[in-house]
Amino acid sequence: MRRGVIAGLSVFAGAAALATTLAPAAVADTNTSASGAAAVIEKATGTAGLRSTALDSPVDGAQVTLPARGDEPITATKGDTTVSLTLPATGSKQQSSTDGTDVFAGNEASVNAGAQATTDGGFRALFTLNDANAPRQQSFTLALPAGVTTRQTAEGGLVVFDADGAIIGGLETPWAKDANGNAVPTTYTVDGDTVTQTVTPNADTAFPVVADPKWTWGIISGTVYFNKKETSHLAANAGFVAVVFAAAPPPFDAYGVLNAANISRVAWNAGSDHKCVEVKVPTFLPYEYSGGHCK
Structure with missing residues (x-):
C-alpha cells in the first residue's frame, strides 16, 4: 500500500x-x-x-x-x-x-x-x-x-x-x-x-x-457537500432545496426546509464565485467551498 x-x-x-x-x-x-x-x-x-x-x-x-x-x-x-x-x-x-x-x-x-x-x-x-x-x-x-x-x-x-x-x-x-x-x-x-x-x-x-x-x-462533522451541478440546482430553486432535505430523518427534515431560502442564496453566491456549497448538519448553515467534491 x-x-x-x-x-x-x-x-x-x-x-x-x-x-x-x-x-x-x-x-x-x-x-x-x-x-x-x-x-x-x-x-x-x-x-x-x-x-x-x-x-x-x-x-x-x-x-x-x-x-x-x-x-x-x-x-x-x-x-x-x-x-x-x-x-x-x-x-x-x-x-x-x-x-x-x-x-x-x-x-x-x-x-x-x-x-x-x-x-x-x-x-x-x-x-x-x-x-x-x-x-x-x-x-x-x-x-x-x-x-x-x-x-x-x-x-x-x-x-x-x-x-x-x-x-x-x-x-x-x-x-x-x-x-x-x-x-x-x-x-x-x-x-x-x-x-x-x-x-x-x-x-x-x-x-x-x-x-x-x-x-x-x-x-x-455532519457536513453535506454538493458539487457544481448540484450547487446550481440549489441556487436556482429554493423548492429544490426543500425537496433534498425533506428526505432527511426528523427533525432534520424540518430544519432543512426552513433554511431552504438561505441555502439557495449561498449556493447562488457560490456559483458566482465558481465554488460549491456545503451544508452543516444539524445547524443547516451553508458555506462556500472549493476543491475536493466541488467538480
Missing part, C-alpha cells in the same frame, strides 16, 4: 500559528504522572466509544493499529486506503488502561500523549498539557495516500477527498477540555504533512488540559 503525505493542501486555520508562550493560568494542577494520564484522558473522552480488545479484527471494514512506541504511527486501513498519524511522543508505552487508552511520554516536559481506537473504526491521538508551563502547541505527522486533496471545514476540522472527489474521512473539529470539563479554545494549522493543534487557556483554565485530533471515516 503506497502512502503519501498530504497532496494539494490548502488549509490553514490562520495566517500563522498562535504564540506558544502565553501567560500562565491562575489555576493549575501539578504535573500528571504517566500512571494517572490515562484516567485524565478518559475523563475527557469518556470510555463508551473505545475499543479495548480485539484490535486485530476490523470494525465497519476498518482496521486500526495502535503504536508500541511513541515515535510509531497510529494506522487505520479501510479497503485500499491507509492513513496514519504519529504522536508528539517518545519512548515505550508507559501505560494501557483496561478501557483502551495507551499512554506515552510527550516530546516535551509536562506533556503526555495517548492513543485510542474507537468503535467507529477510527482513532484518537491525544495529548495532555499537565500544567501551566506546558507548551501550547503539539504537532502530529499525518500520512495519507497519494493523490488525495484536503480542505478545512467551517468548524476547523480537516476533510480528505480521494482523486475522484469522494470523501475518504478526516479529522473532526478540534476540541480541548480542562480538568473541570470546560471547553478550551483550540485550532489546527496544517503545513505539508504536519498537523499542529494549538490550545489557548485563559486565567480560569484548570490543568491538566486534554485535546485530540480524531480520525473518522466518511462524512466529517
